């Protein structure tokens with residue numbers, strides 16, 4: 001038992017060390033990646049569930065790594081947050097989206113694009129003015145932008161969140177709570193925050209046809225959202241059965257592989273032209 005114990009300890013230590021190594025490597029490479037513009041924004045369609053029309057997209061960052069190829073955000077967002085690179089990454093994404101929206105506007109295309117914002121970003125004193133700045137410099141209407149904050153981030157300091165976000169919403173930027181249903185929120189508090197949209201977490205959506213409990217969670221969120229006047233976006237819709245269920249229970253918008261994976265801007269542009277509501 002003793003040797004097992006020490007073996008386990010050794011394993012745990014090297015595991016920790018390996019993780020520290022990984023973080024250090026990612027940190028150093030990520031700094032370079034930001035300088036070298038190796039990060040790109042992909043766009044995943046958001047559709048109206050009733051007719052499948054494309055409304056816009058969620059902007060999802062990717063890393064075109066020189067040797068590892070396309071790297072997803074799950075591999076580096078947490079490190080960026082921990083080492084203080086997330087603000088730089090966040091403003092890079094925001095500027096890239098604004099430039100893209102401006103380019104689309106020049107072609108008469110006006111998709112609404114949702115951008116993910118992490119805790120430290122929205123706690124910056126100049127968070128709001130930074131967004132207004134980027135939008136006005138690129139001539140993008142505020143109504144083209146949606147900001148997504150996870151439920152846990154929004155609820156960390158609800159009073160401050162409400163105060164920080166109010167000017168954005170007043171100017172027409174739409175505010176969404178991401179991963180809704182995963183954060184054990186106090187509903188009374190949520191309703192006092194200036195949000196327009198609830199995004200139902202994929203973990204419930206992907207099980208809503210198979211699993212009774214998930215079905216109840218989704219149905220309950222949808223009915224609550226309707227009664228409180230929120231728009232709803234179901235995340236991770238992959239099947240026709242899920243689409244039918246969500247539609248029947250009054251979900252307004254959806255996102256998921258059924259409608260389109262995250263894709264490079266030119267591909268999204270072509271799909272949007274094809275499938276937007278005229």
Ligand code: C2E
Nearest residue numbers: 060061072073074093116117118236237238255256257262
């Ligand atoms: P999220 O905001 O919840 O984004 C949705 C994730 O679900 C995306 O993963 C998307 O590719 C994936 N997804 C969408 N539809 C489906 C589906 O039908 N099936 C399955 N299996 N997955 C689906 P992705 O792109 O890997 O992003 C992961 C997370 O990274 C995001 O989760 C978000 O929290 C974070 N993230 C991405 N871009 C940014 C960014 O620019 N800034 C910040 N702060 N976080 C970001």
Ligand code: CA
Nearest residue numbers: 058116148178
């Ligand atoms: Ca999101």
Ligand code: CA
Nearest residue numbers: 178179199235
């Ligand atoms: Ca989400």
Ligand code: CA
Nearest residue numbers: 178179201202
């Ligand atoms: Ca998520």
